[in-house]
Amino acid sequence: MQCSCTAVASCLRLLATIFLLLAMAGRCHSQQMDHIQLSRIQGSIEALTHVVQELSENVTSGIGKLSDVTAGIGKLSEDVTSGIGKLSDVAAGIGKLSENVTSGIGKMFNLLAIDHLYCENGWVKLRSSCYFLGKDTSTWEQSRQKCLALDSDLVTITRDEEYNFLRDLAKGHSTYVGLNDLQEEGTYRWVADGTIHQIVESWWAEGEPNNHGSREHCVHFYRSKDDRLNDHICANEFRYICEKPAQLDWNSALVPE
DSSP states (O other): OHHHHHHHHHHHHHHHHHHHHHHHHHHHHHTTOOHHHHHHHHHHHHHHHHHHHHHHHHHHHHHHHHHHHHHHHHHHHHHHHHHHHHHHHHHHHHHHHHHHHHHHHHHHHHHHHHTTEEOOTTOEEETTEEEEEEEEEEOHHHHHHHHHHTTOEEOOOOSHHHHHHHHHHHTTSOEEEEEEOSSSTTOOEETTTOOBOOOOGGGBOTTOOOOGGGOOOEEEEEGGGTTEEEEEOTTSOEEEEEEEEOEEOHHHHHSOO
């Protein structure tokens, strides 16, 4: 851009010179200068005119090249922006891949570890949990205290497989689980972690829970209703089921098969 401005300035200076020479030529003519002097002035004017024409062409060419450079810069900017976008996509893809790998390793470890988990004598294992069936009877709160004394808590049921396993374990006897709506009527929470139980109708006896007499707040497997869940008075004495995590047998886990 600076070169173009310099060329324009040079053109202007040359034009001024041409005008000056033309004025001199007119003056010479008015003073009836000889033919030789007029010829020299005319030659100078023609030479300067040629130089002005060349400078004009150079200016035009320079402006064209400057436009090309500007267009190139614009294209480069677009390419850089596009490259940054693609780089962001690659980074996101790497992040997703990392999450999937981590999740996969975790699941694989869990599957491998389950085979090396064990429960103490008197407890039964399902996947990564141990369960204890208390065959003595007590109120819901007393049952929970007995579980806590065993470094466990009243059982939390999270899936059908576990529900069916525990229903068979309690079969023929009314047995407490760790579920109640003591905190808020109609909202059942698992006592071990406070999570809200979303009612699974197939787990419950027909018409339950119904809070009969507005006094039923603790949940148990009910032997009189096909060993399905039922809400009952918390002061009633039933059997109970405790739950705690299974332990990893490091010796068997570290010994190659």
